[in-house]
Amino acid sequence: MKKLVIATRGSKLALWQSEHIKAVLEEQNPGLEVSLKIVVTSGDKILDVPLAKIGGKGLFLKEIEETMLKGEAQLAVHSLKDVPTQMPDGLLLAAITEREDDRDAMLSEKYASVDALPEGAVVGTSSLRRRMQILSLRPDLTIKDLRGNVDTRIRKLKEGDYDAIILASAGINRLGLLDSVEYVYPIALGDMVPAMGQGALGIEAVDDPEVLEIARGLEDTNTRIETTIERDFVDTLQGGCQVPIGVNATVLENGQVLTQAIVGLPDGTEVLAESVEVPKDAVDNLGRKMAETFIEQGARELLARAEEMAFK
Structure with a gap:
């Protein structure tokens, strides 16, 4: 294979991610020419409605996947947290890259941490997961919806x-x-559990042996272990991207795997949370088992109520 096309959104972050993967692929495969094809998605066009109301993160994928299925591109690079747990026929999650920092961060021009925010401070997020957790830490805060790309949000x-x-x-x-805002405060995983797959890139590919072989060079074993647990957890709960679910697995230096999960109502008044540590060789089906424990404790009913709240 001499040429490969990556389908990508046109946002700054999507382009950075695709350019980064293009550079790695060209370095790993001398003689391979990789180009980008920019696709405008429905998620990029609808900016005045909260994501949860219009179908969640999958909106950023549909047109990209159609471009691949039509044969106009062979790969796509996504923030893994935006990739639904079920893939369309003909496309595969071919590789998961080494994870960046998986935490959420609070950005502010005036306040150095979540604790430093004054009572009633206005915090912007369009994520029900973040809303739920920030309000369970600080019920006195005011949460306001925030859409747009990273630059727009910072502006x-x-x-x-x-x-x-x-x-x-x-x-x-x-x-x-990091230098564009006065304060960037990474929130500890114990205070805010990230979304499944946060910090990792998911490489979606057409089901073609040659393409899959090239994509395999991008795979990171530990990140695959972590994100498989997370994706299985969400998949078993049948929680789409628009319900408040946080789940994060971390392969620790001692060979153990720590998994934390939380589900609840968007206003933070009710949450279910659990954390489990197991040896690396005992992670099979861990995400599913944890989700089943949550379901026994009423997680599905809680998420149904969360969805009702979100759509009001």
């Missing part, structure tokens, strides 16, 4: 629409934005 913060906003640390690091 709205700087214009004073929000006292603080919450974004994924990985995106801020990848775009080199």
